[in-house]
Amino acid sequence: MQASLSSLNRWPARAPTRMHPRMKPLIRAFTLASSLLLTPWAMAADGLPVAPFQARYEVYASGFSIGEAVITLIATGPGAYQMSSDVRPNGLVALLASGRIHEQVSGQIRNGAIRPLQYERRLDTGSKSNHMQLRFDWSAGQVQARYNSEQATLPLAPGVVDPLSLQLVVIGDLKRGQTPSQYSLVDKTEIKTYQIRNQGEETLDTPLGPLRTVRINQYTPGKTRMTTFWVAPGKQYLLARIAQEKNGKEEVRMEIRAVDY
Numbered sequence: 563m564q565a566s567l568s569s570l571n572r573w574p575a576r577a578p579t580r581m582h583p584r585m586k587p588l589i590r591a592f593t594l595a596s597s598l599l600l601t602p603w604a605m606a607a608d609g610l611p612v613a614p615f616q617a618r619y620e621v622y623a624s625g626f627s628i629g630e631a632v633i634t635l636i637a638t639g640p641g642a643y644q645m646s647s648d649v650r651p652n653g654l655v656a657l658l659a660s661g662r663i664h665e666q667v668s669g670q671i672r673n674g675a676i677r678p679l680q681y682e683r684r685l686d687t688g689s690k691s692n693h694m695q696l697r698f699d700w701s702a703g704q705v706q707a708r709y710n711s712e713q714a715t716l717p718l719a720p721g722v723v724d725p726l727s728l729q730l731v732v733i734g735d736l737k738r739g740q741t742p743s744q745y746s747l748v749d750k751t752e753i754k755t756y757q758i759r760n761q762g763e764e765t766l767d768t769p770l771g772p773l774r775t776v777r778i779n780q781y782t783p784g785k786t787r788m789t790t791f792w793v794a795p796g797k798q799y800l801l802a803r804i805a806q807e808k809n810g811k812e813e814v815r816m817e818i819r820a821v822d823y
Contacts, residue, residue, distance in 0.1 A: 564792070565693070566736065570709075570730065572599075576685065578696045589632070595679055597821075600674040606716075614635060614636050614637060614823065615633075615634070615635050615821060615822065615823050616632065616633070616634045616635075616821070616822045617632070617633045617634075617734070617800070617818065617820070617821040617822075618630060618631070618632055618818075618819045618821070619631040619632075619633070619804075619816040619817060619818055619819060620816065620817050620819050621649070621814065621815075621816050622814065622815045622816070622817070623813070623814050623815075627652065628651060628652070629649060629650055629651045629652050630649070630650060630652055630819075631648070631649045632647070632648045632649075632814055633645070633646070633647050634646050634647075636664070636681045638668065641670050641671045641672065642668070642670050642671075643668070643669055643670075643671065643730075644666070644667070644668045644669075645666065645667050645726045645727070646665065646666040646667075647663075647665040647666075647792070648663070648664050648665075649663040649716055649724065650662050651663075653779070661685075661686060661687035662684075663684070663685045663686075664683070664684050665681075665682070665683040665684075665726060666681070666682055666683075666684075666726075666802070667681040667726040667727055668680050669698075669722050669727055674722055674734070674736075675720065675725075676725040676727050676730045676731050676823055677697050677698065677700055678696070678723050678726075679697075679698050680695075680696070680697055680698070681694075681695070681696040681698075681724035681725075681726065681727075681748075682695050682696075683725075684696065692710060693708075693709070693710060694707075694708065694709045694750060695707070695708045696708075696711075696724050696748055698718060698724075699718070700718065701719060702718075703718050704716065704718050705718045705722070705748055706750075707748055707750070707751045708751070709750040709751050712751045714751035714752070716748060716751075716752070717753075719746075721745075721746060722746045722747065722748060722753060723746075723747055723748070724747060724748055725749060726746055728745060728747050732745065732758075733799050736776075736793065736795075736799060737799065741758060741760065741778075742758070743757060743758060743759070744756060744757050744758060745758060746808065748803070755782075756780050756781070756782060757780070757781050757782065757783060758778060758779065758780055758783065759778070759779045759781075760776065760777070760778055761778065761779055761790075762776070762777060763775065763776055763777070764776075764777055764781075764792065766792055766802050766803060768802055768817065769818070769820065770797070770802075770818060770820075770821070773792075773794040773796070773797060773800075773802050774794065774796055775792040775793055775794045775795075775802050775803075776792070776793050777790060777792055777794060778790070778791045778793060779791075781801075783815070786808050786809050787806060787807070787808045787813075788805045788806070788807055789805070789808075790804070790805050790806075791802065791803070791804050792804070796811055797821075800818065800821060801818065802817070802818050803815065803816065803817050803818065804816045
């Protein structure tokens with residue numbers, strides 16, 4: 563199923579306004595989704611280790627629903643994929659602050675390795691606009707990174723990917739039971755490394771019914787912010803919940819609402 567994103571592209575234009583406080587956790591939620599949003603993994607008809615899907619998540623901050631995240635994956639050809647993520651405010655937040663955050667990547671799978679080719683992220687909240695672009699040149703072993711006016715040429719080693727493609731790398735490792743202790747990705751104009759640890763199983767009540775999940779932590783040694791992911795192996799490794807906390811206090815949370823394959 564190739565899900566259409568046309569409905570998400572009709573975000574109403576508004577006059578620039580100061581960013582509403584509740585937009586900040588929405589932006590943070592987008593960062594969570596793009597950094598390690600573990601999504602369904604299955605064998606596609608053409609032999610790719612990915613299957614088309616669209617997943618919808620509710621975004622919460624301070625106990626209130628502030629927005630929706632929509633993640634879509636399609637197979638564009640033999641050994642080729644495209645993923646996109648849209649985050650937008652809802653309800654009262656949408657009335658108080660305009661905004662849309664869009665992310666997209668296209669890439670290939672070669673000998674089981676995920677190889678992103680082009681990645682783009684746009685953030686527009688009316689008063690704030692950011693644009694990030696990555697161009698991966700695997701033959702030259704380098705990636706061209708651009709973030710607003712900043713530019714950099716970075717060394718490209720095997721395993722280094724963009725924030726969206728990272729999820730495919732992690733899912734493959736989880737299925738093989740060989741999850742490394744760290745992963746590297748390009749974010750803005752630098753390569754970042756994150757530590758990963760498995761915290762065991764937990765059953766969650768969701769709109770899809772009770773889900774047996776595996777809890778995974780993502781963190782950076784010496785930092786006070788930590789992200790936790792609840793992955794459901796019985797649902798093709800669907801991400802059921804994602805939460806970020808700082809100094810032990812939850813800042814933002816995303817929970818699964820629906821998924822179509």
